[in-house]
Amino acid sequence: AVELLAVTSLDQRTSDHLAPAEEAAVLTADLLEDGVLPLVDDDALRTYLDAQLAASPTITGAYVGRPDGSFVLVSRDGATVEGGTRVKTVTTGPGPRVSTTVQRDAVGLEVERADDPTDTYDPRARPWYQTAEAADAVVWTEPYIFFASREPGVTTATAARAPDGELLAVVGVDLSLRDLSRFVGRVQVSPASRAVLVDEGGVMVASGDLTQVVVDDGEGGYRRAGVD
Secondary structure (H helix, E strand, O other), X not given: OHHHHHHHHHHHHHHHHHHHHHHHHHXXXXXXXXXXXXXXXXXXXXXXXXXXXXXXXXXXXXXXXXXXXXXXXXXXXXXXXXOOEEEEEEEOOOOOOEEEEEEEOOOOOEEEEEEOOOOOOOHHHOHHHHHHHHOOOOEEOOOEEOOOOOOEEEEEEEEEEOOOOOEEEEEEXXXXXXXXXXXXXXXXXXOOOOOEEEOOOOEEEEXXXXXXXXXXXXXXXXXXXXXX
16 A cells, blocks of 8 residues: 555655646647737747746746747756856748757847857757647657757657638747656655656666766667666
């Protein structure tokens, strides 16, 4: 009974942990569809995405990708200043394509700006964009390792559409699994017990020790460990 209670508690905590990211993605898409959030105003989008991160500490990043390949992101992942954010924008047409990354401090002040003419990032090529574009509902990625922080996370995404069904944009929200791992680490049925969260393939999603989740893939990168 004690073990069942612990598993049930972990299951509920997992659902509660995922909910804010999904709600944020849906709300953003709704505001874009209603015209309350201007689709082509990058400054307004950045301000709004900032507010999303401030409202939910579990959200790692939030972003909007458009059908023309342009992109706006605000993320804690990859921030070079403690408590700050990384802001990336990709603008396309009618002029040349421009990719800009801005590092900001904890109060939102810009501390570094860099244009990258070699950047080829295209949101339309990303799995979160393609899956959400083809779906009629909110979608979730499999857990994966975030590029900058090398920590486990997931992304939820949903499409914003015009009344005639035309795609306006795809909204993505990143969610770090660090906080969930901390909770998992506190679940202890007995002194010899240990709780972990794994996916249906037996690959680690969360553990009290993140070094048990993220391992070297042997090719200069990182992957999630198998439960064995």
